[in-house]
Amino acid sequence: MMLRLENVSKSFGAVAAISDVSFAVQKGEVLGIMGPNGAGKTTLFNLIMGEFPVDRGTIHFNDKPIHGLSSHEIAAMGLGRTYQIPQPYRGMTVVENLMVGDMFGGKHASLSRARRRAYEILDRVGLADNAEKLAGSLGLLDLKRLELAKALAMNPRLLLLDEIAGGLVENEVVVLRDILDDLKKEGVTMLVIEHVMGILFGLSDRIVVLNFGQLIAQGTAKEVMEEPQVIEAYLGTAHAAEDRDGRPASGPSVAAAMPAASAGSGAPSAAAGTAEEAASAALKGAASSGAPDGSAASAAFDAPTPGTARPAASAAPAVSAQPLLEVVSVTAGYDKFIALFDVSLEIYEGEITGLIGVNGAGKTSLIRAITKGIPLMGGAVRYKGIDLATVEAHKLAELGISQSIEGRKIFPELTVLENLELGAYNKRARQRRKQTLREVFDLFPILEEKKNQLGTLLSGGQQQMLAIGRALMSLPDFLILDEVSLRPGAGGHRPAVQGHRGDQPPGHDDSARGAKHPTLPGHGAPRLCDRTRADRPVRQRRRTEKQRRVQKGVLRRLTPSRTTDGLRRLTSPRTTDGLRRLTSRAPADRRSGRRCRSCFEKIATDI
């Protein structure tokens, strides 16, 4: 037994990040770890590597206990890891980046030998040409390669890979996949966290699935995919039983469309039935798809789903013609990394729009682009007809845009009450502060109870309530919720949000809200959405055609799927070559008018 975890638990404050997890990795085995956002996958790696101590439980490496050792001792025992966000030594050359690992974690103390070996590894991962460049000057793919190379340089007996393919486009994933396959053939033991299912399923001998810090399944890819708990974790349940409107569970139909890649033939396979059936079909398809195949995957596929297609024309009268928010061909990103490419969408007053997509798809980036968190490289955002380029960021609240940022971001040094009051900072909201506060407290009674506590002393879910409450305090016409349900214990706010929605505070307009949902919609929020944007990050933008109207008291539920194809990320034109690729491909993609490849939908029958 190479690595053995027994009953490992770890909490951060009131949030249990890992609870009672046990599993083992055999020598030569590749163990995949999957789970939704916030499931505790990276925390698990941090615990194994000794970045922080375990609360309970034991971790053994080659039958020696390693919990309680410091990170460098663990590394020197032969555990090499990569980071989800590359952590290079920016001021050192690429080859020096590797030499550090070899000289401290590996076996070579001499510089020249370490350098020679570093070059061998660089050759292998395709970085040899950049060996003498500063690591800080590399683009994302090269940084990912460097991340792997750094770990390999330590000559590890166990390799921990954290989303090594995250953020890469298909041909880059293929390159990486080849490297990993070679490593596997050589018998390197690996522990792999991956959202690119093609890599995870293709590489892993076994898979463990985490959700909310708990191990919910383990076995082969096929086995775990049939596990109802896994399907639930990833796709949510039908929630028929808890439907407040008492609509029958059997009524709505769900269509699952599998991307061409998984069918292998270029033809879409579709499944229809209840949400569970569709979800399970989708996951199975993903499991069998293996390596993502660029050509097959890019075959156009428009989800022709029985029972779901409702023309947008059947508009309810409540909706005005003028969209509240218009995002027009927005391109935006961060320096080298373009996160959004030509994204357009409209949000109408009174509507709830869900935004879904895998990690790194660009969901938060889109929100940042709307709220001026990142500069636009192209396109425009109009809100109530006003071009937001002309509005300063801090004036957005006055216009009625409010957001609950991912990760809550409450003010730690302020009390709950102060946090909420700061939400009503703009002039309009300040005048109505008392009433709004009352409404927020009615919505989240726990906040009133704890109003004089420091914000950080709340549990994760309560902090989330506070973040939502603070966003509501500014009297938004347009509310943006980013990952409202990310943390355990957050389930409680779903009814609250619903409640808020059904019961508009008097005196202000019916709100339009964008709810950005975590990758995996199982946790709650997307059921709120009138329409869901599967934020497929790839160059072509897609649009869920199902525009739906809200009627009072009726919430439609969309259960979007996760597909191998959806897992392909938008990446940057990080090299001139990439830029060329990007520019030449994008128009073609748009011409083909590809749609959302796969979207499970569940629509109330009574509309």
Added chain:
Amino acid sequence: MDKQLRQLKTDKKAYGKLAGLLGLAAFLLLIPVIGDSYAELFFYLLFINVALAQSWNLLAGYTGLISLGHAAFFGIGAYTTALVMIWLKWPFFVALILGAAASMLFALIVSRPIFRLRGIYFTIGTMVLAEALRIWMINWEKTGGAQGVNLPLETALSYTTMYYIAFVLAAASVITLAVILRSKIGMGLRAIRDNERSARNSGVNIYRTKLTAFLISALITGLAGGIHAEYSGTIEPYSIFSINWTLTALVIVIVGGMGTITGPILGAFIVGLLGEFLIHYPTIHLIILGFILIAVIRFFPGGLRGALVTLYRLLTEGRSARKIAGNQSGADAK
């Protein structure tokens, strides 16, 4: 073939550098012979500053630890050297070594708590430490309090001897740094500077590696303090523990180029010259120094050395571009 060529080129470059350094060393060694006492004083101070700057650079430029407490090491080195000579009547060199040892011991004692502080807190922590020590020394009667102490005059070494000793220290500090940077420790230091978390997971023992740098830095600074005590003949806490020593080192390193070996040498020269030109206008001197510092940080993050390197590249770019093009066509022809 290509590898050999590359090796040859690096060798050539290294030899050129070596020749330049030897020439400079020869010139500096001849100063007391060909120059006057003014030149001797100027270069003596330059050597002390180079040593201080290199020791500060080891921490700030290579380990990412910005210290404002180097005056403490300097003062401890100076006082220990002086007191050993006065109380025990031991010869200067023994006292100097004890002074450096005391400085390192101090570094070792404060390392545990001070390394718990990160970033700006480390900086403030070191500054507070040095200031506290200064105030303690001002008030401690045993070491002469604010008046300080006088070193034995009868065994005093000549200024010229001190000049050479300071030269050796400066040269040794440069060589020490160069050697460290080409060793495993240097690799670890730079890794810590760039990404402590990643370094830890690559097997770098953060505490031990930082401590090594801290001790070496304290050693060099302590030696500089001891030498300066002997050179001055009399020391008192106000000037010896003054934060100015630290600030001078900081300015020199930033102006010259942080995280490089030649940068601080260049910086010491520029800052020294500036000080001499403006010696009659002490206020303006500081203002100008401040402006230069801001300008360098704003426009030349790599310091003067970085600026010169960029300039050199710009001037030779055309040539090398042609060269690359030539190689390319040669390869194509093959």
